[in-house]
Amino acid sequence: MEAVAVFTTAWTASPQLPAVGFTPNWSQEGFWRQSLRQVVRIGAGGGRVRIRLSNAYGTSPLRIAGATVARAGEGAGVEPGSLRRLTFEGAGGVEIPARGQVASDPAELVVEALESVTVTLHLDAATGPATFHAQAFATSHRGEGDRLDDLDGDGFGETSESWYFLSAVEVDAGRTDGVVLFGDSIVDGFGSTPGANRRWSDALAERTGRPVLGAGIGGNLLLNDSAWYGEKGVRRFGRDVLDQAGVEAVVVLLGLNDIGFSETDEQPTYKPAPVVEAEELIDGYRELIRQARGRGLRAIGATLLPFGGSDHWGERAAKVSREVNGWILGAGEWDAVVDLNEVVADPEDPDRLRGVYDFGDHLHPNDAGYEVMAEEVAGCF
Known part of the structure; x- marks a missing residue:
C-alpha cells in the first residue's frame, strides 16, 4: 500500500x-x-x-x-x-x-x-x-x-x-516542527523592506531551518474585533494557528494595540478603543495558552516591545504594558518566554526602541530589529 x-x-x-x-x-x-x-x-x-x-x-x-x-x-x-x-x-x-x-x-x-x-x-x-x-x-x-x-x-x-x-x-514535507508567530503588525512585518523577505518570520525561518508561519494582522487586537484590523486574537487563533498543518509551537506577540489605541484621537481607524487593563489581557493570554495546549502545541510568550514616543504611548499604556510584561516573564504560565522588549530597547531609555532598530515611528522594528528578535526567539528551538 x-x-x-x-x-x-x-x-x-x-x-x-x-x-x-x-x-x-x-x-x-x-x-x-x-x-x-x-x-x-x-x-x-x-x-x-x-x-x-x-x-x-x-x-x-x-x-x-x-x-x-x-x-x-x-x-x-x-x-x-x-x-x-x-x-x-x-x-x-x-x-x-x-x-x-x-x-x-x-x-x-x-x-x-x-x-x-x-x-x-x-x-x-x-x-x-x-x-x-x-x-x-x-x-x-x-x-x-x-x-x-x-x-x-x-x-x-x-x-x-x-x-x-x-x-x-x-507541501508534502511530512514535517511537524513548524512554528507560528501570532500577533499584529510586528508579526506581519511592518517596517521591513517590502519585497525583500525581511520580516521577523523570514529571519526566524532562516535561523532555525523550520517552517515559520506569520499569522499577524496589522492593527490586530487580542480582545476586540476591528473592521480594519481583523477579528480579535482569541477568536481567530483556531483558524490562523491551530488549523495549520505540521505546527508544534506558537509564539504570541499581541496586545500592544489593545493598550495603545485609546491613547490617540488622531487615528479614526483605532476606534472603538476600549480602555483595557492588564488583568483583561492576561485572561486573553490564558485563553490562547489553553487553546494551544489543547492541541498539543507549545505556547511561547513574548514581551511587548518598547513604544515610547509613538502614537500608542501614554502614562496609562506604559503602566499596563509593564504589568503585562511582568506577568509574561514571571508568572510561569507559558511553556517558554522570550524577552523581546529587552532585546530591542534603548539602553539609555528602556521605554523606547533602540535607534538602530527603529523603523522610524517608534513602534515598529526595521530589518535589523527583526533580525535580533529572530536571534532571541531561535533560542527557544
Missing part, C-alpha cells in the same frame, strides 16, 4: 475583511474577468504542492475558473518548465461558498524551502468584495482575461501590496 503523504503548511496569511487598508488595494472592488498572480515565500520544501483559498468574508459564492502554481521568476514571471495546473477534486475550477474555504488537489512540483512560488487565479465571474490580507510587503499582480499560462508575466499590468483569497500553501 502506498504511504499517504503528510502535508505541512509552508506559508500562510491570515484572512481579513475587505477594507480600505494602509495602502491602495483591490479588496473592496474585487475582480472580474481578470487573473491574479501572487508571489509567496515558502518555509518548507517537497515534491508536491497544494493551496488553500478562503472566502471567509465573502457574502456570495466565489468562482475560481482556474488556478496554476509555479516556481517564481522575475517580477510576475515564472520559472520555465515549472508551471502546473491545479485541480479541485479533479475539476479545473471550483466554487467556494460564502464564508467557506477550499483546498486544491496536490500538484507535482519540486520546491525548496525559502524559495518563492507563484499562485495564479483566473476569476472570470464578478467576485464581489474580496477576502484578503492587507499587508503583504510583497507584490501581487493583476491582468485582464485568462493569464494562467502566462510565463513572462507581461500580461500583468497592475500591482498591489496585498494578498487575496490565498490563505495557505502546503
